[in-house]
Amino acid sequence: MENHEAVGPDGNAHALLQEPKRAGSAEPAEPRPRVQRRHDTERRLAHDVDVWVASASADGVPHLVPLSFDWDGEALLLATPADSPTGKNLAATRTARLALGRTRDVAMIEGDVEVLAMDALPRQLGDRFAARSGFDPRESGPQYRWFRVTPRRVQAWREVNEMSGRELMRDGRWLV
Numbered sequence: 001m002e003n004h005e006a007v008g009p010d011g012n013a014h015a016l017l018q019e020p021k022r023a024g025s026a027e028p029a030e031p032r033p034r035v036q037r038r039h040d041t042e043r044r045l046a047h048d049v050d051v052w053v054a055s056a057s058a059d060g061v062p063h064l065v066p067l068s069f070d071w072d073g074e075a076l077l078l079a080t081p082a083d084s085p086t087g088k089n090l091a092a093t094r095t096a097r098l099a100l101g102r103t104r105d106v107a108m109i110e111g112d113v114e115v116l117a118m119d120a121l122p123r124q125l126g127d128r129f130a131a132r133s134g135f136d137p138r139e140s141g142p143q144y145r146w147f148r149v150t151p152r153r154v155q156a157w158r159e160v161n162e163m164s165g166r167e168l169m170r171d172g173r174w175l176v
Contacts, residue, residue, distance in 0.1 A: 028159040034176045037156040038168050041107040044100045045071040049133055052099040053078065055089035063089055068133035070125075075150040076111070077121075077129055079137035082145045090147050091115050098149065110153040116146040 032040070051069045056062045063085040069076045076098065080087045090096055090113045098109040118126075118138050126146075130136035137144040154169035156162075168175055 028161050031161045032158070034165050034168060037162070037166075038174065038176050040105075041100070041154060041156045041168060044107055045076070048100055051076065051078075053086055053090075054097040054099070055086050055095075056093065057085070057089050058092045068129075068135055070129040070132045072125070072128075075114075075148045076109070077125065078147040078149060079129065079135075079144055080147065081140075081143045083143060087145060087147070091145070096147075096149050105158045107154060107156040109149070109151045111149040111151045114148040114150070116148060118142065118144055118146065121146050 049068055050066050052064060053067050054062065054064050065080075065084075065086050067078045067080055067086070069078050071077075080090075082088070082091065094113045094115075096111055096113055098111065100107040100109070126136070126138055130138070137146075150172070151169055152172045153167070154174075155166045156168055157166040
C-alpha cells in the first residue's frame with residue numbers, strides 16, 4: 001500500500017493510506033496469506049484511531065456510527081453517551097460489529113460488549129484512550145460510558161480473491 005500526505009483542516013499534513021497498487025486497473029492485487037492478514041489486522045488495531053460501530057436495538061433497528069477506540073491487545077475500548085442510540089444498543093444487546101479500514105482492505109470484528117461506568121475503568125486505561133484518541137470522555141460528564149468490545153470473530157479481506165480464508169478468528173481464538 002502506498003502512503004500519501006494530505007493537509008487536514010488543522011493545517012497539518014496527514015498520511016493517507018491508498019488502495020494496493022495493481023499491475024493493471026482491472027487486475028486485483030495478489031491475495032495475502034492469512035498470517036499476513038492477521039498481521040495487517042493487528043497493525044490496524046494498534047495504529048488506527050477510529051472504527052465503524054454497527055449495533056442494533058433489541059427490536060432490530062440498525063445504527064452505524066464512527067467512534068474512537070483503543071486496543072489493549074485483547075479488546076477495543078470505546079466511549080459514547082449511555083443514552084445515545086449506540087450506547088443504548090450496546091448495553092441492551094451486549095454485541096457489536098466493527099469495521100476497520102477501507103472497503104477494499106477491511107477487517108470486520110464481531111464482539112461481546114461489556115459496559116463500564118466512567119469511574120470503573122483504571123485511570124491509566126482512560127489516560128491511554130484519551131492520549132490515543134485526542135478525546136477524554138471522562139471530562140464529558142456522567143452520561144458517558146465505556147464499552148469494552150472483546151472480539152469473538154474477525155474477518156479480513158481486500159478483494160474477491162481474498163474471500164476464501166477471510167476468517168481469522170472464531171469463538172475468540174485466532175485461527176492463524
